[in-house]
Amino acid sequence: MKKFYLDEQTVVSFFVGEIGWFLQRYQAFFRSLKVNQYPNHKFILLMNKAYHIFVKDFVSHTIDLPQSFKDLKLDQDCYEAVLPGTPAGGLAPAGIYSNLIEYARNFYNPEKAIEMWPPRGCNRSIDHQPQLFARYEGDKQIFDKPVITIFPRTRVRASQRNVPEFVWKELVDTLVNSFLVVLAGTPEGACLHDYDDPRVQNLIMYDGADKTDQIIGYLSNSVMSISSQSGGTHISLLSGCPSYIIGHEKDRHTLYENRHKVPTSFRYVSDYRLIDVPTIIQDISGFLKAMEDYKQQNMTTDDYASIIDDSKQQLNDMVKK
Amino acid sequence: MSKETIVLVGVCDKPESTNVAQAKYFERLGYEVIPINYRTVISNYSLPFFENLLMHVVETNKPKLVFFSKCNGIHSEIIKWCSDRVPTWLWFMDYTHNVTNEIMKHVEYATFASATSSEVVDIFKQVNSNTHWIIEGYDPEICFYEELTPIYNTVFIGNATPKRIEQLKGSDVTIFGSGWPKEFNANPPVYGHEFRKVVCQSKFVLNLVHGNIFSNRVVDSLACGTDIHSEWCKDLSTVFPTAYMYKRFLLLTLKDVKIERYTWENTLKKVMEIIENG
Numbered sequence: 001m002k003k004f005y006l007d008e009q010t011v012v013s014f015f016v017g018e019i020g021w022f023l024q025r026y027q028a029f030f031r032s033l034k035v036n037q038y039p040n041h042k043f044i045l046l047m048n049k050a051y052h053i054f055v056k057d058f059v060s061h062t063i064d065l066p067q068s069f070k071d072l073k074l075d076q077d078c079y080e081a082v083l084p085g086t087p088a089g090g091l092a093p094a095g096i097y098s099n100l101i102e103y104a105r106n107f108y109n110p111e112k113a114i115e116m117w118p119p120r121g122c123n124r125s126i127d128h129q130p131q132l133f134a135r136y137e138g139d140k141q142i143f144d145k146p147v148i149t150i151f152p153r154t155r156v157r158a159s160q161r162n163v164p165e166f167v168w169k170e171l172v173d174t175l176v177n178s179f180l181v182v183l184a185g186t187p188e189g190a191c192l193h194d195y196d197d198p199r200v201q202n203l204i205m206y207d208g209a210d211k212t213d214q215i216i217g218y219l220s221n222s223v224m225s226i227s228s229q230s231g232g233t234h235i236s237l238l239s240g241c242p243s244y245i246i247g248h249e250k251d252r253h254t255l256y257e258n259r260h261k262v263p264t265s266f267r268y269v270s271d272y273r274l275i276d277v278p279t280i281i282q283d284i285s286g287f288l289k290a291m292e293d294y295k296q297q298n299m300t301t302d303d304y305a306s307i308i309d310d311s312k313q314q315l316n317d318m319v320k321k
Numbered sequence: 322m323s324k325e326t327i328v329l330v331g332v333c334d335k336p337e338s339t340n341v342a343q344a345k346y347f348e349r350l351g352y353e354v355i356p357i358n359y360r361t362v363i364s365n366y367s368l369p370f371f372e373n374l375l376m377h378v379v380e381t382n383k384p385k386l387v388f389f390s391k392c393n394g395i396h397s398e399i400i401k402w403c404s405d406r407v408p409t410w411l412w413f414m415d416y417t418h419n420v421t422n423e424i425m426k427h428v429e430y431a432t433f434a435s436a437t438s439s440e441v442v443d444i445f446k447q448v449n450s451n452t453h454w455i456i457e458g459y460d461p462e463i464c465f466y467e468e469l470t471p472i473y474n475t476v477f478i479g480n481a482t483p484k485r486i487e488q489l490k491g492s493d494v495t496i497f498g499s500g501w502p503k504e505f506n507a508n509p510p511v512y513g514h515e516f517r518k519v520v521c522q523s524k525f526v527l528n529l530v531h532g533n534i535f536s537n538r539v540v541d542s543l544a545c546g547t548d549i550h551s552e553w554c555k556d557l558s559t560v561f562p563t564a565y566m567y568k569r570f571l572l573l574t575l576k577d578v579k580i581e582r583y584t585w586e587n588t589l590k591k592v593m594e595i596i597e598n599g
Contacts, residue, residue, distance in 0.1 A: 140364035142394045221364055295370060304377050311356045315333045319345045321513075 006108040011038050013116045014046035014100055016081035019231035023238055024257045026118055027055050028131035034058040046104045053212045057134055066103050075157050078122040089122050133259040136239045138217030147222040149182040151232025154191035163228045163272050165191040170277045182218040237262055244284050246275055263291055324353040326382045331390030334358045337512045340390050342460045346585035372399050379403055397426035408432045408596050416534045420444055438534035439556050457537035458588035459544045463513050466546030473523040478538055485529050494527055520545040530554045540583050549573040
């Protein structure tokens with residue numbers, strides 16, 4: 001098989017940190033470079049290929065991480081990939097990143113490339129740089145019941161921020177009566193791997209290449225997502241999905257990192273073990289009602305007319321083709 | 322004088338949807354079509370919002386007809402609300418396995434109903450005697466004979482199903498469609514003008530059936546002038562009685578059928594005549 005090699009002007013980087021930090025910072029900064037500074041360069045990223053969907057609008061080639069790196073089974077902390085058990089703010093052991101850079105150089109001509117490596121550790125420098133955020137959307141579909149996508153975070157790292165698994169399970173048990181429940185997340189970062197019910201679409205153990213596309217597809221059709229300050233929260237916010245978030249950083253998730261100003265409902269907890277299902281159900285019922293009331297109150301006959309006009313225009317365009 | 326309106330509740334925002342051709346030919350018949358893309362509206366807003374929008378459109382336009390295309394996932398009561406004010410039509414293109422309680426309620430509340438399968442019509446008549454057997458039409462601006470060099474001997478255009486996979490295993494039929502296993506070397510699905518080109522470049526089009534219903538591709542392919550080999554199907558031999566039967570197959574050729582009868586314009590004319598005659 002012919003090896004991939006790009007012998008032209010490129011901007012290159014890699015990413016091995018937390019998905020949330022990638023979505024809320026690095027990819028947006030990288031996109032801004034493409035749009036504002038290097039529109040004619042090809043952009044290459046070395047990272048988990050499943051994330052390509054988040055940058056497919058401007059990254060021409062995503063190269064998967066080498067097996068030798070994956071075999072290290074590192075944990076993620078902000079921008080960093082660290083050994084499991086490393087205290088917060090720690091860095092990767094020496095040599096790991098240089099090996100990644102050497103590997104990346106097999107795929108492009110370094111003399112024609114602008115190599116831009118990500119910040120290390122928990123670093124806020126990019127927060128003050130220009131950033132451009134895309135909105136991720138899937139096709140609209142109709143389901144028999146309204147859809148709710150749940151990201152049941154269960155990580156070894158910062159495990160004090162896990163809502164107990166029995167709470168997630170009881171929540172799903174309750175919601176399946178009225179909703180199509182989608183369970184999303186990674187096997188390493190979520191619980192309820194084995195939750196099996198025909199009324200539940202469990203994507204946690206699914207490892208197809210289209211897994212992230214599927215999650216975004218469901219989020220685009222969900223009445224809301226439920227998460228507890230995890231990577232899923234950020235995917236939901238950037239997909240425009242109304243987001244119910246359990247956590248301790250309200251302004252971060254509802255204002256600063258809510259880039260598309262999607263409706264959010266935040267349940268503050270000082271201890272993640274103290275949330276219970278009746279509270280969540282009461283919260284999400286109120287959230288649904290508030291969104292519905294807002295839509296109805298803010299709808300005028302002009303809005304109806306505009307929807308009809310758009311549909312007519314779209315139809316005319318198709319008929320002319 | 323302003324045109325009479327028809328509200329088409331369906332999927333008019335996807336080029337491959339039948340509702341797009343229906344809207345086009347309702348307009349050719351002189352009506353103004355108001356498309357309501359119910360799936361998109363429900364998904365973008367909500368089911369109550371869709372209902373409010375439809376009620377607003379019906380009240381402000383007093384349409385000649387509200388034409389519901391299948392419309393699974395909406396409340397049947399909204400069809401009843403419309404039927405209490407203006408004539409409504411429930412158009413259905415699936416086979417019996419998709420006739421759910423919900424669809425039966427839709428049919429019951431609609432002023433008129435139709436299905437493309439005669440068996441479905443029999444079921445619908447249990448709740449609505451104003452049910453008619455009407456097959457899908459074709460668009461003569463897309464499906465017409467074009468003299469092209471033949472490339473394919475026999476083509477099959479359609480997505481994979483377990484039955485079709487079993488039937489076409491080891492055959493030399495050229496396939497266009499989705500979901501086929503690798504060994505079938507299937508080409509991507511074709512629609513519209515691309516569909517015509519493929520059909521006109523073929524000696525035969527193969528039609529495989531799932532029960533007593535046939536695909537609109539039969540009518541479309543005939544309109545392109547290509548002969549059809551089809552599995553036997555009662556509805557097909559009723560609609561095209563001149564079809565030549567051999568073993569368990571039917572051979573249909575354009576010279577034996579009056580295909581013009583099945584343009585969308587003529588099909589929808591029939592719909593409007595039924596409404597006029599009550």
